[in-house]
Amino acid sequence: MSVQIDHLLHESRRFPPSPEFAASSVATESLYTDAAADRLGFWAEQARDLLHWHKPFTRTLDWTNPPFAKWFDDGELNVAYNCLDRHVLAGNGDRIALHWEGEPGDSRAISYAQLTTEVKRAANVLLGLGVRAGDRVAIYLPMIPEAVVAMLAVARIGAVHSVIFGGFSAESLRSRIDDAEAVVVITADGGYRKGRATPLKPAVDAALASGDSSVHTVLVVERTGGDVEWNERDKWWHEELAGVSDEHEAQPFPAENPLFILYTSGTTGKPKGILHTSGGYLTQVAFTHKNVFDLKPEKDVFWCTADVGWITGHSYVVYGPLANGATQVLYEGTPDTPHPGRWWEIIEKYKVSILYTAPTAIRTFMKIGRQEPQKFDLTSLRLLGSVGEPINPEAWMWYREVIGNQLTPVVDTWWQTETGAIMISALPGLTEAKPGAAQVAIPGVSIDVIGEDGEHVGHGNGGLLVVTEPWPSMLRGIWGDPERYIETYWEKFQDAPNGPLYFAGDGARLDRDGDIWLLGRVDDVMNVSGHRLSTAEIESSLVAHGVVAEAAVVGAHDDTTGQAVVAFVIIKYSQTDAASHADISAVLRAHVTLQIGAIARPREIHIVTELPKTRSGKIMRRLLRDVAEGREIGDTTTLADTSIMQIISASMR
Ligand code: 6R9
Numbered sequence: 001m002s003v004q005i006d007h008l009l010h011e012s013r014r015f016p017p018s019p020e021f022a023a024s025s026v027a028t029e030s031l032y033t034d035a036a037a038d039r040l041g042f043w044a045e046q047a048r049d050l051l052h053w054h055k056p057f058t059r060t061l062d063w064t065n066p067p068f069a070k071w072f073d074d075g076e077l078n079v080a081y082n083c084l085d086r087h088v089l090a091g092n093g094d095r096i097a098l099h100w101e102g103e104p105g106d107s108r109a110i111s112y113a114q115l116t117t118e119v120k121r122a123a124n125v126l127l128g129l130g131v132r133a134g135d136r137v138a139i140y141l142p143m144i145p146e147a148v149v150a151m152l153a154v155a156r157i158g159a160v161h162s163v164i165f166g167g168f169s170a171e172s173l174r175s176r177i178d179d180a181e182a183v184v185v186i187t188a189d190g191g192y193r194k195g196r197a198t199p200l201k202p203a204v205d206a207a208l209a210s211g212d213s214s215v216h217t218v219l220v221v222e223r224t225g226g227d228v229e230w231n232e233r234d235k236w237w238h239e240e241l242a243g244v245s246d247e248h249e250a251q252p253f254p255a256e257n258p259l260f261i262l263y264t265s266g267t268t269g270k271p272k273g274i275l276h277t278s279g280g281y282l283t284q285v286a287f288t289h290k291n292v293f294d295l296k297p298e299k300d301v302f303w304c305t306a307d308v309g310w311i312t313g314h315s316y317v318v319y320g321p322l323a324n325g326a327t328q329v330l331y332e333g334t335p336d337t338p339h340p341g342r343w344w345e346i347i348e349k350y351k352v353s354i355l356y357t358a359p360t361a362i363r364t365f366m367k368i369g370r371q372e373p374q375k376f377d378l379t380s381l382r383l384l385g386s387v388g389e390p391i392n393p394e395a396w397m398w399y400r401e402v403i404g405n406q407l408t409p410v411v412d413t414w415w416q417t418e419t420g421a422i423m424i425s426a427l428p429g430l431t432e433a434k435p436g437a438a439q440v441a442i443p444g445v446s447i448d449v450i451g452e453d454g455e456h457v458g459h460g461n462g463g464l465l466v467v468t469e470p471w472p473s474m475l476r477g478i479w480g481d482p483e484r485y486i487e488t489y490w491e492k493f494q495d496a497p498n499g500p501l502y503f504a505g506d507g508a509r510l511d512r513d514g515d516i517w518l519l520g521r522v523d524d525v526m527n528v529s530g531h532r533l534s535t536a537e538i539e540s541s542l543v544a545h546g547v548v549a550e551a552a553v554v555g556a557h558d559d560t561t562g563q564a565v566v567a568f569v570i571i572k573y574s575q576t577d578a579a580s581h582a583d584i585s586a587v588l589r590a591h592v593t594l595q596i597g598a599i600a601r602p603r604e605i606h607i608v609t610e611l612p613k614t615r616s617g618k619i620m621r622r623l624l625r626d627v628a629e630g631r632e633i634g635d636t637t638t639l640a641d642t643s644i645m646q647i648i649s650a651s652m653r
Pocket residue numbers: 264310311312386387388389390391412413414415416417418438504505506518520521616
């Protein structure tokens with residue numbers, strides 16, 4: 001059977017950039033033409049322009065042993081120097097690097113000079129503990145400035161960080177520490193979430209309780225002041241930093257020196273330790289942060305709401321913004337604490353000009369209603385970004401209209417932990433935007449949509465998303481498992497005529513103009529009467545109806561059609577007592593039939609109050625498929641809230 005994914009939903013709204021925005025755009029058309037004329041030359045120029053090299057490189061790409069790439073490999077640089085010292089040396093030491101906002105309302109403004117000093121101290125502490133280039137350091141912290149300091153201090157001494165999201169359990173922490181053989185863990189007594197001080201250190205204590213791990217020291221940041229158990233290996237972060245010099249000269253390391261490992265769970269199996277290195281990674285995150293977000297570092301206040309425990313936090317909270325000398329907001333807590341307008345209050349307070357967040361957050365705000373953001377002055381915003389899942393056209397429209405005052409461009413950015421940096425996105429001053437489409441590969445990145453046979457699908461068709469040429473911020477492998485790296489990403493299209501293709505695992509289609517629309521994970525595609533239907537399109541159709549805030553669609557076994565569409569929807573607060581569930585279901589089934597066609601009409605629509613999501617906010621359709629097919633529910637360990645599945649199952653009886 002072919003992989004052709006039938007595309008059914010039509011979206012014809014268009015939003016060109018305003019003349020004012022276009023006139024002062026950071027990105028220019030020449031980026032596309034230069035990259036098309038000489039792709040490697042283009043990346044070499046970006047690497048030289050955007051970064052400081054202690055030793056200039058002479059080789060751009062070594063692809064003689066695919067899929068193992070080396071970029072700029074005879075060059076040497078220091079990643080932390082690029083994010084800190086050079087801005088201070090250029091006279092920008094007083095510029096604010098971080099406007100940090102704690103959940104309880106405490107705040108700190110940290111300049112580039114101050115951040116540099118903190119990182120130098122932390123680097124001296126790590127060196128004093130015997131940490132050397134290549135050693136691994138695990139970081140398990142809330143969203144506090146010390147998380148950024150810790151990452152940069154590890155990078156500064158050429159060591160490798162492995163940040164583990166603070167919501168992960170002791171068991172997940174232990175398996176990641178073991179896999180990376182980390183020697184030091186940096187944690188905190190706790191952090192603030194949903195109005196409470198939540199302890200973190202007990203999970204580290206439990207993870208290391210058996211005493212046979214590679215970890216010799218645990219550094220503990222004091223955040224909440226809560227009680228902590230104390231072990232021989234523990235040291236207070238503030239005491240250690242106070243006891244060392246604030247002088248530290250950054251040493252150069254080879255461009256291919258490992259920078260970090262970040263674990264990604266995928267759908268099945270043991271988490272993969274995605275490995276990223278230094279020069280190529282920093283080049284592409286700096287390039288995309290500057291051009292996709294139209295960054296004017298002397299004026300803008302950038303806010304990426306992702307936690308540093310995810311790739312979005314690595315690339316667009318830490319490395320991209322700091323490499324570019326940007327001023328940004330870092331917020332510790334949840335969006336609805338102590339009130340549902342907290343994010344909008346923060347935007348007003350710091351005059352945030354660029355906001356980068358995820359569709360799951362946007363849809364949650366849609367569910368609550370526009371009255372919350374409308375209580376605050378959001379006129380400082382001039383650009384909005386989205387990442388993490390396909391953004392439904394209606395969510396895109398709401399984002400632009402309600403948050404962006406009907407004015408701001410919205411960029412939908414497609415990328416992955418594995419790709420390290422943004423790969424597909426509009427450039428806001430150049431591209432005519434289409435709600436719901438990621439649209440075009442960034443300059444210097446080569447993307448295609450192909451069939452199972454490896455052939456380009458042609459405009460108007462759907463298939464599999466692949467990257468056809470190596471890119472600077474690509475993963476360099478899976479930590480300790482080169483075989484799995486090849487099998488997972490490169491084996492499927494290894495015999496392509498111009499070398500192996502990177503298979504991303506996502507479905508996509510090209511519209512008539514050749515623009516790219518993401519259709520969801522290939523594992524989630526449904527097959528109804530021989531038609532391959534994308535989750536994203538049917539979900540977008542449901543979200544386009546005025547009563548629906550969020551929707552998840554799965555394919556469930558059906559005797560007649562092979563699979564049938566089963567939908568789970570969340571109704572907007574303002575609509576919850578408008579009609580009975582049966583009425584709403586009937587209306588929505590008719591709506592999808594009208595918008596897409598009878599083939600996509602859901603067999604069942606279940607009205608629920610929550611959807612199962614991963615801790616980074618992605619809908620876990622696999623679990624909904626279990627419910628829809630009446631099976632025992634599978635592994636729920638990656639769910640943000642494990643009680644959700646009981647609530648959903650109970651509401652269906
Ligand atoms: C950055 C990040 C990667 C997966 C990816 C895809 C989905 C991310 C998207 C998107 C549609 C977008 N995804 N951005 N789908 N449109 N703009 O999220 O990394 O956590 O590794 O997830 O997320 O399915 O394959 P990661």
